[in-house]
């Protein structure tokens with residue numbers, strides 16, 4: 001379609017060094033074709049141009065001192081993408097691969113994901129090319145303090161509310177909050193989410209992304225009159241999201257048989273389903289010395305160095321590590337091995353070629369914007385609790401999360417049907433997320 005093509009051509013010319021950002025925008029805009037056709041006025045209002053340009057792009061230096069007394073310098077980012085439906089909201093990623101294009105793709109995805117949650121949160125994302133792996137606690141603390149010494153002036157409980165992502169967990173959020181509080185001299189704990197329970201965190205937030213992905217998968221299975229009972233699942237990653245998936249899949253009678261990291265994957269055919277195994281997972285995450293191959297040695301299973309788990313014979317795949325980890329070849333392997341469902345725990349884990357092959361060959365894919373929205377949804381519930389100065393029980397939060405994931409599924413299905421697209425979870429999610437944001441944008445005038 002001419003309007004969409006023109007926006008994409010201009011965007012590509014302006015952002016030549018940002019392939020992940022272009023990939024994310026292309027996928028969304030192509031889904032919006034029937035909506036744009038039904039609303040030609042959006043072109044006059046330059047809706048797509050406004051939506052694909054961040055409201056604010058922040059880049060800053062983060063100097064800090066390592067344990068040897070040497071000064072190190074990293075680069076920090078915060079993209080405040082869209083405030084149409086609420087304060088900017090989205091995680092911080094600390095990983096050596098972080099660059100402007102990666103943070104922009106994540107921030108762009110966050111606009112639609114956050115809209116899908118049904119809660120009032122805008123889209124943002126941030127991070128740094130700092131690698132917490134192999135650093136001491138003191139080094140991580142000094143880095144976080146320096147990062148917040150610049151970031152604090154751009155965020156606030158009603159402005160922009162960061163949280164965790166790859167490389168940013170409870171420890172980092174604690175150090176970031178401590179520095180924010182020190183500088184502001186005020187106890188504004190709604191400024192960050194993913195906090196510890198003693199200073200304003202929400203129960204279930206650590207597990208929320210993984211739990212939410214499993215709840216969303218339950219709706220997908222139910223659509224095909226299927227359940228988790230007896231299913232085998234390949235999971236990638238061994239982080240926050242993977243951990244939640246392992247716990248909830250076990251509760252529903254499914255068996256997670258793999259976890260992975262940058263150095264390879266573990267295949268545990270008996271399932272990662274005992275408290276001892278799940279506790280060991282936490283130990284790998286929190287320790288610099290314990291590795292995935294130690295899991296294989298301890299529990300007598302296989303470690304495959306340098307490989308991904310997508311060649312395993314499983315019923316379902318939950319990619320929970322990073323972007324573009326399932327390419328066309330991996331999609332072919334999954335289909336050949338009888339895998340029927342990909343539920344995306346990570347952000348944009350499947351390439352466009354993988355999605356096309358998987359869905360054209362009988363597979364169903366639950367897209368990241370929907371499937372992993374449980375994390376940010378519970379972050380928004382954490383903000384609500386901070387505003388009320390009150391805590392809900394874990395059962396209350398879990399029930400709200402479960403209902404939100406059901407709504408996301410139902411709203412995506414309904415949006416695709418409304419435009420005559422049939423059962424299309426990918427286009428449906430993009431359209432449902434877009435419709436709310438665009439209505440808010442139009443109501444608020446040109447900005």
Ligand SMILES: NC(=O)C1=CN([C@@H]2O[C@H](COP(=O)(O)OP(=O)(O)OC[C@H]3O[C@@H](n4cnc5c(N)ncnc54)[C@H](OP(=O)(O)O)[C@@H]3O)[C@@H](O)[C@H]2O)C=CC1
Nearest residue numbers: 165166167209237238239240241261262321346347372375
């Ligand atoms: N935390 C959250 O609430 C949410 C997270 N997400 C997404 O889920 C994914 C995982 O995040 P989270 O669990 O929080 O992060 P963690 O840092 O807790 O874990 C990340 C996991 O992914 C692996 N990983 C990271 N980069 C690579 C890579 N390049 N190749 C192979 N493995 C890699 C890590 O292994 P290793 O350490 O060996 O690199 C680790 O096991 C990300 O895509 C994130 O954006 C989405 C929604 C919410």
Ligand SMILES: O=C(O)CCC(=O)C(=O)O
Nearest residue numbers: 090091163165375376379
């Ligand atoms: O909890 C949040 O605010 C952000 C979670 C996140 O980064 C994501 O959804 O990708």
